[in-house]
Amino acid sequence: MVVARFTPVTGWAGRSIxxxxxxxxxxxxxxxxxxxxxxxxxxxxxxxxxxxxxxxVGRVAVVATRSPLxxxxxxxxQYFAAHKLPSPPGIAIAxxxxxxxxxxxxxxxxxxxxxxxxxxxxxxxxREKLPAGLALAGLIIxxxxxxxxxxxxxxxxxxxxxx
Numbered sequence: 365m366v367v368a369r370f371t372p373v374t375g376w377a378g379r380s381i382x383x384x385x386x387x388x389x390x391x392x393x394x395x396x397x398x399x400x401x402x403x404x405x406x407x408x409x410x411x412x413x414x415x416x417x418x419x420x421v422g423r424v425a426v427v428a429t430r431s432p433l434x435x436x437x438x439x440x441x442q443y444f445a446a447h448k449l450p451s452p453p454g455i456a457i458a459x460x461x462x463x464x465x466x467x468x469x470x471x472x473x474x475x476x477x478x479x480x481x482x483x484x485x486x487x488x489x490x491r492e493k494l495p496a497g498l499a500l501a502g503l504i505i506x507x508x509x510x511x512x513x514x515x516x517x518x519x520x521x522x523x524x525x526x527x
Contacts, residue, residue, distance in 0.1 A: 367417055368401065368410040381410065388421075398425035453492070456485025456499030463505035472513040479506035 367383050370376040379391040381401055388396040401421050404410045412418055459482030466474040482502035489496035 366413045367421065368405070368412050370404075370410055371408070374409045376409075398422075401425075452495050452498045453485050453488045455481050456489055456496075456502060459483075459485050459506060460498050460502030463502045463509070466506075466509055472517070475506050475509040475513055478502060479510045482506050 365383055366380045367388065368381045370379050370381075372378070376390070376393075379393075381396065381404075382389050382391070388398060388401055390396050398421050401410070402418075402425055405412075405418060405421075459478045459480075462474050462478030462481065466472075466478060482499060486496060486499035486503045488494070489499045
C-alpha cells in the first residue's frame with residue numbers, strides 16, 4: 365500500500381513510500397525504517413496518501429524501537445538482527461551439554477551441576493518466549509539422573525554402614 369509521496373521540492377519528487385510485508389520501502393531506493401518515514405515528514409518532504417497514516421506510522425515506529433527484532437534500516441546491524449533465528453539461552457545449552465557429558469563421563473556431579481543450570485535456563489526460555497525444547501530436555505535428563513545418582517549414593521552409604 366502506498367503510504368506517502370515525495371513533494372515536488374525534493375530530489376525524489378513523485379516517488380512513493382510503500383508498506384508491504386511489515387516493511388517500508390522507498391520506490392527506486394530500498395527499505396526504510398518507520399522512523400525514517402517520520403523524519404521525511406518532519407522535514408516537509410512528503411505528503412501522506414490519506415489522513416491517519418502519520419499517526420499509524422508513528423505507532424509502527426514506537427513498536428519497532430521497543431522490539432529487539434526491530435526493522436530499523438538506518439543501522440544495518442538491526443536489519444540482520446531481525447532475520448536471526450532465536451536460540452535458547454546459553455545457560456540452558458550448558459545444562460543440556462552437561463546432561464550428555466554425564467553419559468559419556470559418568471561423574472555424578474555433572475548431572476547435579478547440569479540440573480542447577482537447566483532449571484534457570486528453562487525458566488528463562490519460557491519467560492522470554494525463546495525455544496525451550498533443549499532446555500526442557502536438559503532439565504528432564506539431569507533431574508532423572510540426579511535422582512538416580514542420589515539413590516545410588518544412598519545405597520552405597522547403607523551398604524558401607526551395614527558392612
